[in-house]
Amino acid sequence: MASILRSPQALQLTLALIKPDAVAHPLILEAVHQQILSNKFLIVRMRELLWRKEDCQKFYREHEDSVVSASREIAAFFPDFSEQRWYEEEEPQLRCGPVCYSPEGGVHYVAGTGDLGPA
Numbered sequence: 001m002a003s004i005l006r007s008p009q010a011l012q013l014t015l016a017l018i019k020p021d022a023v024a025h026p027l028i029l030e031a032v033h034q035q036i037l038s039n040k041f042l043i044v045r046m047r048e049l050l051w052r053k054e055d056c057q058k059f060y061r062e063h064e065d066s067v068v069s070a071s072r073e074i075a076a077f078f079p080d081f082s083e084q085r086w087y088e089e090e091e092p093q094l095r096c097g098p099v100c101y102s103p104e105g106g107v108h109y110v111a112g113t114g115d116l117g118p119a
Helices: 026-038 053-062 067-077 083-096
Strands: 099-102 107-110
Touching: 067 083, 083 107
Parallel strands: none
Antiparallel strands: 099 107
């Protein structure tokens, strides 16, 4: 659990989805996870879910590459996540660092808080 010092540049939220064929194979899933970490992305929320075919079709039908779409998609996957609160409270702390990664929680957190991320 190494500490990472961050840049003063503002962070942006990105939603990453890992498709079922990768999740089905633990070694592939771990390789994807390590690739995310090695590229110095911060993981601020993580969730596993099982969707029906209809859920997937609806998601992709509504998907478009825009900030508005990303906000809508983040809200769909993390209904208790407040994007505004994140930008006001968490983003400045994560941006200024130092931050640590919790393998147990699968997320990054501000070093020294002992907080392993949202439950």
